[in-house]
Each structure stands twice: as structure tokens, then as C-alpha cells.
Amino acid sequence: MMRVTFEEIGPRPDKAYHIEELIAVVMSRQLRNGETVGTGAGSAVARAACRLAQLRQAPDLTFVAGGSGAVNPYLEPLTASSCDYSNLDCEAVLTAADLLSSVASGRVDLFFYGGLQVDKFGNVNLSLLGNDPAHPKLRGPGSAALPFLSLVGRGIIFMTNHHPRSFVDKVDFRTAPGFLEGGESWHTAQIAGLVQGVGPVLVISNLAVLDFEEESKAMRLVSVHPGVTVEQVKAATGFELIIPEIVPTTLPPAQEELRILREIDSKGLL
């Protein structure tokens, strides 16, 4: 994962923003009042997005920092891990068992997750690279809670490295099911009662925002981040994207959003 640390780039100039800050703001705009959100390990961006939404449009949003099990942590100042003790400045603490059970039974509306690869139909791989699971070319972290996230209402995928190697035609290993092999297979799985949620709805990368076409469930470009061209996104994607006629620029963080975000992230982690 590409990550620029605060030490490397020094203090931020007032008007500029980091790509992680843009991603957090875009994520935050997806959250609705009254929803319950789950975030996983190393998810500083996702947790910041949830807190930002709570402080802006969604005061009744509930979010759980996976690992520590903290419900609605007061993040300020944001730390790298959702498992840190610092998250326990919060409203309640769930055990891992209670949290996972409530995710599996559909009590969490939305989940942020990422992976080593994402494919055309939103399937995500966090397990391994290569075709033989017994002898992987690269052994990744593993499945965590990803395999049963299709039970969750909505999934938002974030990828910090938009590259043909990470945006692939078909994932080497389907850790988190997305729309499987496309619209038809998704429909079949729904009829078989294997899916209760609506699947992944959005992919946010360091270059663009993408979603999935209603019928075919194939990935479609929604907007490009400021300073990024459609051609760049095409070149960084390992399969043919659906490109609408008009591709707007991702709305950059408003001053107010950035101000609150930096209050949450007072140590400049993002």
C-alpha cells in the first residue's frame, strides 16, 4: 500500500490536501444518518470518514472500530490502528465474537474494505497472488471478515494504489465476493438465498471514483480526482472500464470538511 507519512512531506500547506484526505471526504459523503458502519484493521481513512460524517451530515451514524470493538470512538487524534487502546475512548465496547455475529446477521449496514486486487465485478482478493493457493506467488494477509460481507447492506471498496496489477480482469482468489461473474451470476446467487445485501456499491481509488453498471454489474467510472485524466485511469486499470459520456471531476474537499477532518486527524496521519 502506498502511504506517504507526515514526516516525509512535512506540514501541510493550508489549501492543499492529501489524497488520503480526499478519499476520506469522498467516503464520508456516502454515509447516511442512522446507519451502522463497520471498519477493519489499519483503517484510519475509513474511521476518519465515519467520524467526519458524524460531525457533519450524519450525527446518528454508528461506527465500530473492528479489532478493539469500540463503538463510536472519539478518534481525535486519529491513530493508525482500529485495534489500538486509544479507540476505547468510546460509547461501548463489543467483543470480537459479538461484533462478528452482528455483522453476519446483517446488523451492520455498510462496510469499508480493501484488498490486494479488485476485479471488473467488484470481487476483492486479500488472500494471495498466483493460481495455486498451496504455492502462492505472494501470500497476503488473508480473508479476515471479508468472505461474508456480501451479507452486509452495502460495501465500499477503497484501493490506495490504482494500478493494472491491482485492478484486474479476474481476481486470483475471491476473498470477498462482489458481483461474482457479473449480473446474471449475481441474480442466480440472490435466488439461491446466498446473498442478502446489495453488494459493493462504490470503489474509491487514489485516481478515481467508480461504481457498477446496474445490469451487467461491470465496473464504471464515476469521476476522476482533480488533476487526473480519464486516459490515466484507463491506463491504470487492467480491464475495460465502462466510461460514461461525461466524466466529472471528483468534488474536492470543502474547507469546512477539511477543517473538521484535520481536527479529527490532529497528528497528520492521513
Next chain:
Amino acid sequence: MSQPSENQEAIWCDLNDAIPLVYFDNTRAILRRARRYLQTSCVGGISKSAGRPINTTNSVLNMMKGALVSNEQSGGNLPPKRPINLEINVAPYPTPVPAPPPLPAAPEDGRTSKQMTLAEAIERYVPDGVESLALGGMHLQNNPMALVRELIRQKKRINSLITSPAASLSADLLIGAALVEEVITSYFGFEHLGLAPAYRRFCQEGRLKVHELDELTLLLALRAGAAGQPFAALPPSIALSDVVTATPHFYTPVQDPFTGKTVLAAPPLRPKVALVVCQQADKRGNAIFKGSTFTDREMILAAETTILQVEQIIPTSQLTRNPMPVTVPGYLVKAVVPAPFSCHPTACHRFYNYDEAHLKEYLELATTAEGFEAYLQKYVLNQGEVEYLGKTSLTRG
């Protein structure tokens, strides 16, 4: 900076994260007394923070500092009502960490103490080639590092290593030391710091068998083990993931007797030994988690033998007065090993944070077999925990 003498109560405080680096049995008493002292006798010290709860070590220490300063500045107009024998050494790091003071002898009430040394607990309760061993903690938190380092010193081989849903250093060290035959895990990495180097190396070289499960299946299998169930029935959506085909033994199709549909079932997990960290316990193994419990309680309940690594031994009388936080009863525990600071370099919830510099050193070294061996020689083999802690940033001046 001076060493604390026996009758001088001292707290050394790392002001960067304000967690006392040296705990004495009476640390809590000092903080309590300091709090009372501030509330009763030094107005200047608390005026700024009045109205805010004084419930963290951090704020108490800051206030004590403020109190002492404002007392001086007041020109002695605010003399303490009663003298307090307290010294705060404000220095980035103390040198060196003294060995924890010997614990008082057990009261003569006829009950057996399970407290023992690290070497004794591992020698007695972990047979070589143990069938299955579960590791508590999660990610970079509460890894039972002292117990794991001792396993490596005693070269205990493990057939099946069961990790918490998110494994990191403790499991990676055992795998790197070539002690593990197969691993049952659901996530293995160092979060934002990167992938697990020894795990990755062993997998890619085909030297380690991996049973990859999703978190929920791992947890339900442990619960089934704890409850004596024949198997754990899994929620249907898991069938869509490739973990099902990669780890078929843990996702076996069975017929739902109520609907007739095919569902997946996982076998129960009953670890022979579980190594778990609790912040406090008495000598009988009645234990208190002072932070998140992760999947530690599920492991303790499923395991045949549990060894607890604890930060503080507390008298039984202290927990019987308020037993609600005691979520591990002693009858589930075989051994209690006091090992303060020994989750290092991982964190211990509420007590200390992880040592990122040390973890990065490990991540760099462990990418090669030679580097890993060098790490073991430097930090694990031929030394005890006190010597190990002496080499860490806890004591670097």
C-alpha cells in the same frame, strides 16, 4: 536520574505517552493519593481542568506536575494540608528498568497458587510437538510475547497453530523459528506496517500448510469447541468466497435438518494449550481484562490448558470486592505468569503502546532466514525477559 530507594515512592513517566514505565505494587495507591491531594490541597493545580474527570493516568500526572509548579509559584501560600512523599521524574526514558519487586508470599489459606515463572509454565504445560496451540491478542495488541519467546527458547514444536482472527508478531516468530507444522488463521499481517515476513516466506517456499478461514468461522469453531458441539453451522453467504474451496475441511457441506438445504459446517476447535494475556490476575488465575478482550475469552473457554501472561498480580481480596470485571475464572487457568511489559514490542491495552521502531526492525530483518536468525540471537535466545527489556526502547536513554 536516581534509582528509587525502597521507602521512596517514585513514578517515572514518559511524557510522550504518559504511561508509567515502572509499576510498583503501590503505583495505584500513589495515583489515588495524588488525586486526593490535588483535590483537597492545591487549588492552582486543578483550576484549569476543573470539571473534567480525573480518570486517566495521563491527566493525573499532568495535574501533579501542574500542582507542584503552581505550589512553587504561589510562594508557599498554598502549603499542602498533609505532606506527600512523591517524586515525579520528568525524563523521556528511565534507565534502566529495575526488575519487578518480588511478590509477597501467598496467604496461608490452603489454596494452591498457580503463579510460576515463564520457564516453569512452558516446561510444565506445553509438551514438545503439542497437537494444537492457540495464541491470544489481536493485530499488534496483547500478543503473549514472553510466553512465545520462551517457547522458542525451549524449542517446543507445534503441530497446529491456531491464531486469533488477526495474527501478527507472536505467530510470525514461531513460524520463522520453524516450530510450526500448520497454521489455522484468518488474517496474518502487521496492519499498516506491512505483511508478515516469516509467514510469507514460509508459505511461498511451500514449508507451511495454511488453513485459511474467515474470522467468523474461526470464532464459531472455537465456540463449538467450548460448548462441546459436534460442529458449527455457518451463515450461507460464506459459500461464495474462495476460502471455501481453499480450506474444504473447515467448510464441509451438510444438510440443514430443518429446511433440507445444503449449508456449510466447520469442525470444532479445541486447542490443547492457549496462551493469553490478561492485564491483571490473582495467583489462582482469576483474571481481569483492562481493555478489549479480542477472541481471548473464546480461546480460554475452548482450550484444555490456559497459560496467562499478566502485567500485574493482584491480591484476591482486591477482586472479590468488585468481581464484575473478572471475566476469566481461575478454574479455567492452569498457570499465571507475571511478566510486566512483556507484550513488547506489541502493545498491552491500557498499559503501553506498541514499539513501532522495534517492529520495523523485525520486519526488515525477518524478510530473510539469516536476518530472522540474527533477530532471534539478538532478542530471544540465551537471555531472559529482563535482559530482553533492557535492550528495548523502554530503557534507551
